[in-house]
Amino acid sequence: MATTTPTDSGETESPRAETTFSDLGLAEGVLKALKDVGYETPSAIQAATIPALLAGRDVVGLAQTGTGKTAAFALPVLSRLDLAQKTPQALVLAPTRELALQVCEAFEKYASHLRGVHVLPVYGGQGYGVQLSALRRGVHIVVGTPGRIMDHLEKGTLDLSELKYLVLDEADEMLKMGFAEDVETILAGTPDDKQVALFSATMPAQIRRISQKYLHDPEEITVKNKTTTSVNTTQRYLIVSYPQKVDALTRILEVENFEAMIVFTRTKNETETLAEKLRARGYTAAAINGDVVQAQRERTVNQLKSGKLDILVATDVAARGLDVERISHVVNFDLPIDTESYVHRIGRTGRAGRTGDAISFVTPRERRMLTSIEKATRQPLTEMKLPSVDDVNATRLTRFDDAITAALADPEQIQQFRDIIAHYVDHHDAPESDVAAALAIVSQGDTPLLLSPEAERTQRFDRDRPERGDRPDRGDRSDRGGQNGGARSYGDRADRPERRERPSSGPKATYRIAVGKRQHVEPRQIVGALANEGGLRREDFGAIQIRPDFSLVELPVDLPGDVLQRLADTRISGKLIEIRPDRQGSSAKREDRPRWKARD
Numbered sequence: 001m002a003t004t005t006p007t008d009s010g011e012t013e014s015p016r017a018e019t020t021f022s023d024l025g026l027a028e029g030v031l032k033a034l035k036d037v038g039y040e041t042p043s044a045i046q047a048a049t050i051p052a053l054l055a056g057r058d059v060v061g062l063a064q065t066g067t068g069k070t071a072a073f074a075l076p077v078l079s080r081l082d083l084a085q086k087t088p089q090a091l092v093l094a095p096t097r098e099l100a101l102q103v104c105e106a107f108e109k110y111a112s113h114l115r116g117v118h119v120l121p122v123y124g125g126q127g128y129g130v131q132l133s134a135l136r137r138g139v140h141i142v143v144g145t146p147g148r149i150m151d152h153l154e155k156g157t158l159d160l161s162e163l164k165y166l167v168l169d170e171a172d173e174m175l176k177m178g179f180a181e182d183v184e185t186i187l188a189g190t191p192d193d194k195q196v197a198l199f200s201a202t203m204p205a206q207i208r209r210i211s212q213k214y215l216h217d218p219e220e221i222t223v224k225n226k227t228t229t230s231v232n233t234t235q236r237y238l239i240v241s242y243p244q245k246v247d248a249l250t251r252i253l254e255v256e257n258f259e260a261m262i263v264f265t266r267t268k269n270e271t272e273t274l275a276e277k278l279r280a281r282g283y284t285a286a287a288i289n290g291d292v293v294q295a296q297r298e299r300t301v302n303q304l305k306s307g308k309l310d311i312l313v314a315t316d317v318a319a320r321g322l323d324v325e326r327i328s329h330v331v332n333f334d335l336p337i338d339t340e341s342y343v344h345r346i347g348r349t350g351r352a353g354r355t356g357d358a359i360s361f362v363t364p365r366e367r368r369m370l371t372s373i374e375k376a377t378r379q380p381l382t383e384m385k386l387p388s389v390d391d392v393n394a395t396r397l398t399r400f401d402d403a404i405t406a407a408l409a410d411p412e413q414i415q416q417f418r419d420i421i422a423h424y425v426d427h428h429d430a431p432e433s434d435v436a437a438a439l440a441i442v443s444q445g446d447t448p449l450l451l452s453p454e455a456e457r458t459q460r461f462d463r464d465r466p467e468r469g470d471r472p473d474r475g476d477r478s479d480r481g482g483q484n485g486g487a488r489s490y491g492d493r494a495d496r497p498e499r500r501e502r503p504s505s506g507p508k509a510t511y512r513i514a515v516g517k518r519q520h521v522e523p524r525q526i527v528g529a530l531a532n533e534g535g536l537r538r539e540d541f542g543a544i545q546i547r548p549d550f551s552l553v554e555l556p557v558d559l560p561g562d563v564l565q566r567l568a569d570t571r572i573s574g575k576l577i578e579i580r581p582d583r584q585g586s587s588a589k590r591e592d593r594p595r596w597k598a599r600d
Contacts, residue, residue: 019041019042019047020040020041020042021034021039021040021041021042021075024042024046024047024050024051024054024075025050025051025054025079026050026054026075026076026079027078027079027080027114029078029111029113029114030075030078030079030110030111030113030114032112032113033109033110033111033112033113033114034075034110036112036113037109037266037267038265038266038267038268038269038270038289038315039071039337040290040315040316040317041316041317042068042071043067043068043071043072043337043338043340043341044067044068044223044340045061045063045067045068045069045072045221045223045338046068046071046072046075048221048223049061049072049073049076049197049221050072050075050076052219052221053072053073053076053077053195053197054076054079054080056195057195057217057218057219058195058196058197058215058216058217058218058219059196059197059198059218059219059220059221060197060198060199060200060203060211060215060218060219060220060221061197061198061199061200061221061223062199062200062201062202062203062220062221062222062223063199063201063221063222063223064201064223064339064372064375064376067223067338067339067340068337068338069169069199070102070103070106070169071106071110071337072199073092073167073169073197073199074103074106074107074110075110077090077107077141077165077167078107078110078111078114078117080164080165081114081117081140081141082164083114083115083116083117083140085140085162086138086139087138087159087161087162088139088140088141088142088158088159088160088162088163089140089141089162089163089164089165090140090141090142090163090164090165090166090167091141091142091143091144091149091160091163091165091166091167091186091190092141092142092143092144092166092167092169093144093145093146093149093166093167093168093169093174093183093186094143094144094145094169094170094174095145095146095169095170095173095174095177095179096145096173097121097123097124097125097126097145098368099169099170100121100122100123100143100144100145101121101123102365102368103143103169104119104120104121104143107119107141107143117140117141118134118137118138118139118140118141119139119140119141119142119143120134120135120139120141120142120143120144121143121144122142122143122144122145122148122149122152122158123144123145123148124145124147124148128157131152131157132157135152135157135158142158145179146174146179146182146183146186147179147182149182149186150182150185150186153185153186153189160186160189160190160191161191162191163190163191163194164191164194164195165194165195165196165197166186166187166190166194166195166196166197167196167197167198167199168183168196168197168198168199168200169199170199170200170201171183171198171199171200171207171210172200172201172202172204172207173201175204175206175207180206183210184210184214187210187214188214196214196215196216196218198210198211198215198218232350232354232355232356233346233349233350233355233356233357233358234355234356234357234358234382235346235358235360235377235379235380235381235382236357236358236359236360236381236382236383236384237359237360237361237362237370237381237382237383237384238252238359238360238361238362238383238384238385238386239362239363239364239367239383240361240362240363240386241363241364242363245333245361246274246277248361248386249263249278249331249333249361250278250281251386251387251391252331252359252387253278253283253311254387254391255387255391256329256357256359258310258328258329258357259310259326259327259328260304260307260309260310260311260312260324260326260327260328260329261310261311261312261327261328261329261330261331262311262312262313262314262319262322262327262329262330262331262345262348262349263285263311263312263313263314263330263331263333264313264314264315264316264319264330264331264332264333264334264336264345265313265314265315265333265334266315266334266335266336266337267315267334268289268290268291268315268574269573269574270333270334271287271288271289271313271314271315271318272287272289272313272571272572272573272574273573274287274313274333275287275311275313276525276528276529276572276573277525277528278311278313279528279529279531279532280524280525280527280528281528283310283311284308284309284310284311284532285309285310285311285312285313286300286303286304286309286311286312286313287312287313287314287574288300288301288312288313288314288315288318288319289314289315289317289318289574290315290317290318291574292318292574297318300312301322301324304324304326304327305324305325305326307326313333316336316341316344316345319344319345319348322348323348324348325354327348327349327356328349328355328356328357329349329356329357329358329359330345330346330348330349330356330357330358330359331358331359331360331361332345332346332358332359332360332361333361334361335360335361335362335366335369335370335373339372339373339376339377340376342360342373342376342377343376343377345358346358359384360373360381417439421435421436421439507556507557507558508542508554508555508556508557509554509555509556509557509559509581510552510553510554510581510582511552511553511554511555511579511580511581511582512550512551512552512553512579512580512581512582513526513550513551513552513553513572513577513578513579514549514550514575514576514577514578515550515551515572515573515575515577516546516547516548516549516550516551517546517547517548517549518548518549519572519573519575520573521546521551521572521573522546523544523546525572525573526544526551526553526572527541527544529570529571529572529577530553530555530567530570533566533567533569533570534559534563534566534567534570535563535566536555536563540555540556541553541554541555542554542555552582564579567579
């Protein structure tokens with residue numbers, strides 16, 4: 001039996017980081033699907049297992065849950081599938097219905113560019129009718145629990161006579177649950193020339209015996225778990241459904257005392273989308289991912305180091321090797337696909353004796369991955385509660401108090417405002433305390449200093465009910481025609497521009513920018529990006545028209561040259577906007593409207 005031990009995971013960067021999925025020999029359609037969901041480099045188990053399976057070898061993979069095992073066997077199976085064959089070609093046995101459904105979803109996601117692939121989950125508790133109908137129509141891949149698979153075999157409703165691939169996922173768990181006899185019966189009743197992949201966290205004697213009996217000269221691949229995290233990093237998690245993540249992050253940013261932060265997302269598109277949402281909420285945020293050119297990456301990292309930028313939204317690969325002293329917090333907006341990536345991510349904080357904080361967003365369906373992270377790192381993660389309205393208001397009041405204290409340190413300005421208040425009191429017969437309160441109202445602008453209790457009621461965070469968007473590995477919504485590149489959060493309703501004309505100050509000129517409907521942009525993203533980069537205010541924006549390949553934005557007619565220069569380097573959805581005065585704005589077709597206004 002050949003044995004392979006991939007590079008141990010840990011904080012030291014390894015040569016494996018240079019390997020990409022395209023180096024492994026996968027089918028073109030499978031590579032396209034991986035690109036869609038933003039997977040850039042294989043995990044250790046994937047890099048070692050995929051070439052062996054593509055070469056036709058049987059494999060025994062020893063690795064914990066959370067190391068990326070599903071993709072390790074799903075990708076090569078899909079790459080070698082014969083779509084003309086209607087009887088099952090691949091059978092995956094899983095110990096639980098939850099894991100069977102998870103594996104089935106992974107196959108469907110990776111097969112998104114392979115037309116006509118049919119995957120069927122088969123498990124107890126589901127009616128036979130659905131399964132029988134699918135089997136009669138023809139399926140390529142069956143993912144099921146041993147008990148229900150045995151039922152179908154005994155009834156003669158599942159034909160495995162032409163099976164080419166058989167996968168035992170979490171074999172040790174199946175044996176613990178009493179499926180040993182069923183597993184051996186299934187193995188013995190399938191073609192001798194099939195290819196077998198067995199994955200297990202441990203190698204008890206019974207697993208070793210099954211391997212020796214039913215696998216042909218397997219290659220044994222072991223992923224050692226030496227992943228450790230810094231004791232200086234406090235690790236917490238928050239249970240939150242997918243559509244509520246943006247609002248959860250916003251509240252955390254309100255109450256956490258952070259200096260600089262990296263927010264990790266799973267896909268490239270999501271980095272741009274989330275950075276734009278954060279800018280629209282008033283934070284200085286930028287994105288880096290595999291598509292960002294080196295010069296821009298260096299510029300962004302330098303801004304983070306110098307304090308011009310507070311939040312960096314990044315993918316795993318883009319953040320490798322990043323060491324910025326200011327980073328006090330890491331947020332896993334999306335959980336990583338394996339525990340090694342988790343260790344690399346939170347290693348960006350708590351370095352060289354400094355303290356750090358790591359916060360992970362966990363959807364209800366990702367609790368299994370959370371357990372895997374705790375096992376791999378040998379450190380428990382503490383559950384945190386979503387900051388309440390009272391928590392946010394307490395933080396805002398503290399900052400307001402600090403601002404007042406700082407202002408009191410300037411006697412000259414204090415005397416000037418004393419005179420202003422005295423003048424108002426003399427002429428309007430109002431108490432000084434009321435005038436001071438009125439000045440505070442004026443100073444808060446359009447954004448209220450305190451959240452209202454209504455915000456708590458309208459933004460309920462359901463900890464246990466899965467939402468439509470609550471799918472950890474579904475990739476970027478923009479790839480399936482979404483408007484904003486991600487499942488909508490409740491907060492999007494609050495900052496969505498309204499479909500009505502609103503007066504704006506000063507004369508306006510129309511500018512053309514090179515992003516439009518094809519980039520799935522929305523007016524609020526345009527406002528957030530231009531306001532952040534150009535130092536513009538909401539009242540500087542007039543009507544916004546989004547066309548298929550470009551957008552028209554009304555901005556002040558007397559924009560300074562340096563502002564235009566800064567705007568020229570602005571990106572929206574990863575694309576340079578190439579802003580320039582529009583000479584044909586008056587000839588817009590009526591159907592290309594509505595005209596939108598930036599909302600205060």
